[in-house]
Amino acid sequence: MNIDIFIGSYAEKGTDGIYCYTLDTASHQLKLIAKTNLVENPSYLTKSGDNGFIYCVSETNEFEGSEGGGVAVLNYEKEQFTLVDIAATKGSAPCHVLLDDNKNNLYVSNYSGGSIAMYHIEDQGKLQMCDYVLHYGCGPNKDRQEAPHVHFCGFIDGKVCAADLGIDAIKCYDVNANDNKLVHVQDIEIYKGTGVRHFIVSNKNRDLIFAVCELTSEIIVIKQNGENFEVIQRTSTLPEQSTESYAAAIKQSRNGKYILASNRGHDSIALYELMGEKLKLIKIIDSKGKYPRDFLILKDHVIVANQDSDNIAVFTFDENTGALDFTGQIEECKKPVCVIS
Known part of the structure; x- marks a missing residue:
C-alpha cells in the first residue's frame, strides 16, 4: 500500500519547500514524487478533505x-502543485494553519x-480575511515571553482555541454565526x-486535553467539566538530567x-500510554536526526x-502494543518541519 506524505519546510524564496513522498508501507521506503518552490518558508501545512487543496x-x-x-x-493533482491564492496574514512569522471544512474557514x-488571522474560503479556493484578533500580555521568561506568541489553533468543544506560548494560556473563541x-x-x-505550544483533544475521552509546553518540556493534562478546565497532571517529556531541550509536537x-x-x-520521541485519565511514560527513543520538530502517526508507521539534520526518519508503530521501532529508512529532505498525509 502506498500513502502520500506531504512535507513543509523552511525554504528561502525561490527554492523548493513543499514535498510529496509516497510511503510504501510494506518496504517502509519513502519516494519523492513531487516538489514545489511556489511558497517561501512553507513551515506548516494542512489538507482539505473536501476539495484536496493544501493550505500552508x-x-x-x-x-x-x-x-x-x-x-x-x-x-x-497528478503530481503537480499549482498556486490558487496567497494572502497576507498581517502578523509576522505565521507558524500554523487550521482548517474548518464545515464552515469554510x-x-x-x-x-x-501574537495574533490570529481568520479567513473565509470563497469559491475556487480564494481567501477573504474576515477577522483579525491580537493578543496582549507577556510571561516570566524575558527571552521567550516578552510578548504574546500564538503558536497553534485547534478545536475544543466546537470553539477555536489558540495556544499562546508568550502568555501561558489557551484562549478560546466562539465563531459568531451572523458575521463570521x-x-x-x-x-x-x-x-x-511553561510556554504552551500545541494541544490535542483526546479521541478516546473528549473531556481530556493534552497540551505540550515548549519551554519546560512538559505535557499538561487538562480535564474539561462543562465550562471548567482543571489541570490533573503534568509530566516531563525528557529523562532526568537531560540536556537543554524544547518540546515541539504532540x-x-x-x-x-x-x-x-x-x-x-x-x-x-517520548511515548506515553493513556491509563484512564493519566499518562504513563513507556519509553523515549532516538529520533534518528537532529531537532525533530514534527511527526506523523499513521496506522502502522x-x-x-x-x-x-535535513532528514525524515521512518518508524514502524503498533497502536495495540505501543511498539515503536526504527526501520533503518532515512530520506534526505532540507529543513523539514511539518508532516501530514
Missing part, C-alpha cells in the same frame, strides 16, 4: 513589501505577531513560564491509546521530520 503558511516577517507573513492555497497563528467573527469566551490558564494514535511528543535538543 509562508513563515516570513515581510510579505509583498509590508510587515507580516502569508498564507497560501495550493492545488495538488481558515485560521492562521502569527507567532511573532471570533468572540472571546474564556482562557485556559497554563502554569507560568500527537495521538488513531485508537487513542498512545500519546507521542517530540523533543528538540534531546532529539527524541510514524514519520519524523528532523529539521537540523
Whole structure:
C-alpha cells in the first residue's frame, strides 16, 4: 500500500519547500514524487478533505513589501502543485494553519505577531480575511515571553482555541454565526513560564486535553467539566538530567491509546500510554536526526521530520502494543518541519 506524505519546510524564496513522498508501507521506503518552490518558508501545512487543496503558511516577517507573513492555497493533482491564492496574514512569522471544512474557514497563528488571522474560503479556493484578533500580555521568561506568541489553533468543544506560548494560556473563541467573527469566551490558564505550544483533544475521552509546553518540556493534562478546565497532571517529556531541550509536537494514535511528543535538543520521541485519565511514560527513543520538530502517526508507521539534520526518519508503530521501532529508512529532505498525509 502506498500513502502520500506531504512535507513543509523552511525554504528561502525561490527554492523548493513543499514535498510529496509516497510511503510504501510494506518496504517502509519513502519516494519523492513531487516538489514545489511556489511558497517561501512553507513551515506548516494542512489538507482539505473536501476539495484536496493544501493550505500552508509562508513563515516570513515581510510579505509583498509590508510587515507580516502569508498564507497560501495550493492545488495538488497528478503530481503537480499549482498556486490558487496567497494572502497576507498581517502578523509576522505565521507558524500554523487550521482548517474548518464545515464552515469554510481558515485560521492562521502569527507567532511573532501574537495574533490570529481568520479567513473565509470563497469559491475556487480564494481567501477573504474576515477577522483579525491580537493578543496582549507577556510571561516570566524575558527571552521567550516578552510578548504574546500564538503558536497553534485547534478545536475544543466546537470553539477555536489558540495556544499562546508568550502568555501561558489557551484562549478560546466562539465563531459568531451572523458575521463570521471570533468572540472571546474564556482562557485556559497554563502554569507560568511553561510556554504552551500545541494541544490535542483526546479521541478516546473528549473531556481530556493534552497540551505540550515548549519551554519546560512538559505535557499538561487538562480535564474539561462543562465550562471548567482543571489541570490533573503534568509530566516531563525528557529523562532526568537531560540536556537543554524544547518540546515541539504532540500527537495521538488513531485508537487513542498512545500519546507521542517530540523533543528538540534531546532529539527524541517520548511515548506515553493513556491509563484512564493519566499518562504513563513507556519509553523515549532516538529520533534518528537532529531537532525533530514534527511527526506523523499513521496506522502502522510514524514519520519524523528532523529539521537540523535535513532528514525524515521512518518508524514502524503498533497502536495495540505501543511498539515503536526504527526501520533503518532515512530520506534526505532540507529543513523539514511539518508532516501530514
